Amino acid sequence: MEAIRKYAAEFIGTMVLVIMGCGTAMLVGCDAVNGGGYILTALAFGLVIVGMAYCVGNISGCHINPAVSLGVLISGGMSVKDFICYVVSQCLGSIAGTGILSLIFTLGNVEDKTGGFGSNGLAGVNGSAAAGLIVEIVLTCIFVLTIIGVTSKKAGHGSFGGLVIGLTLTLVHILGIGLTGTSVNPARSLGPAIFAGGDALSSLWVFIVGPFVGAALAAVIYKLLEGKSEK
Numbered sequence: 001m002e003a004i005r006k007y008a009a010e011f012i013g014t015m016v017l018v019i020m021g022c023g024t025a026m027l028v029g030c031d032a033v034n035g036g037g038y039i040l041t042a043l044a045f046g047l048v049i050v051g052m053a054y055c056v057g058n059i060s061g062c063h064i065n066p067a068v069s070l071g072v073l074i075s076g077g078m079s080v081k082d083f084i085c086y087v088v089s090q091c092l093g094s095i096a097g098t099g100i101l102s103l104i105f106t107l108g109n110v111e112d113k114t115g116g117f118g119s120n121g122l123a124g125v126n127g128s129a130a131a132g133l134i135v136e137i138v139l140t141c142i143f144v145l146t147i148i149g150v151t152s153k154k155a156g157h158g159s160f161g162g163l164v165i166g167l168t169l170t171l172v173h174i175l176g177i178g179l180t181g182t183s184v185n186p187a188r189s190l191g192p193a194i195f196a197g198g199d200a201l202s203s204l205w206v207f208i209v210g211p212f213v214g215a216a217l218a219a220v221i222y223k224l225l226e227g228k229s230e231k
Contacts, residue, residue, distance in 0.1 A: 007085050009056035011093040013064035014187050016052060018097030021045040022118030022192055026105060029113035030177050037113070038177055045182070046170025053162025061151075062162070065185040066090055067211035071144040074219035087187070094191030102195055116196035120181040120189045120207045129206050132180050136210025137217065139172040140184040144218035152226070183207035184214070 024044035028037035053062045063069045066087040073083045098117055105112055125131035146168040150161045169184070176182030183189045189207035193200040 003082070003085070006060040006082070007089040009060035009062075010064055010086050010089040011096070013052040013056045013060070013062055014090040014093030015097040015100070017045070017048050017064050017185075018094050018118075018188060018191055019100055020048040021188070022098065022114075023101050023104075025114050025118035025181075026101065026112045027110070030118075030181065039174070041118075041177060042170050042173035042182075045173050046166045046168075048166075049169050050162050050166030053165060057162060060086070064090060064093070064187070065211075066187050067140050067185060067215035068144055068147055070212055071148055071215040071219045074216060075148055075222070090187035091190050094187040094189075095194060096191075098191035098195045116198075116200050117192040118181070119192035119196040119200035120183045120203070121200060122180065122203050122206065124177075124179040124181070129203065132203070132206045133210045133213075135176060135179045136183055136207060137214040139176050139182065140211040140214025141218045141221070143168055143172050143184050144215045145222055148218060148222045152222075154226075180207070184211050186211050 021044050025041040069086045122132045173182045186208040193204040
């Protein structure tokens with residue numbers, strides 16, 4: 001029963017992330033030139049992580065991101081079974097969240113200013129998959145490295161961990177939105193890409209491979225920096 005509660009928490013957390021983060025992007029747009037919608041979207045993704053960290057963090061750890069779960073797995077913080085179930089729950093949560101957004105924007109006849117349910121893309125890097133991969137690898141590595149460090153037993157950040165992680169996600173969005181829309185989260189990219197179709201779906205692999213590689217690098221880097229295993 002405890003395991004089911006953890007998976008349910010990951011489903012709900014990821015669903016809320018997509019609704020609030022992608023929903024904000026759809027409503028206000030993410031034009032880096034105009035700036036307002038850009039910053040609001042970055043804040044929306046960061047703030048929802050803060051909220052969910054204090055909401056479901058004590059239940060599942062509030063990964064709500066397959067890349068984070070991979071980093072935790074490599075760091076020895078979860079089993080392979082839990083990793084698989086977390087990823088499935090997160091992906092289903094993303095699809096459910098995008099479905100809810102689709103209903104709201106369709107029934108309310110509201111314009112989706114992203115044109116694709118807040119999906120990620122390569123327009124900001126002129127269609128270059130290689131550049132997009134580098135962006136996602138670097139940003140995910142920074143994000144997951146922060147998470148592993150903040151949640152380390154040696155860190156001693158206590159109840160401030162969720163705030164630090166949320167602010168870091170805001171930070172990587174501030175750089176990444178204009179380049180790839182900022183994924184750093186394969187599940188977050190999956191739901192919107194399925195509903196948007198077209199280019200979003202064809203470039204989805206970048207937003208799966210990049211974050212997973214970045215997370216794996218983060219776990220390895222932290223192990224090297226930390227040295228001996230924690231007691």
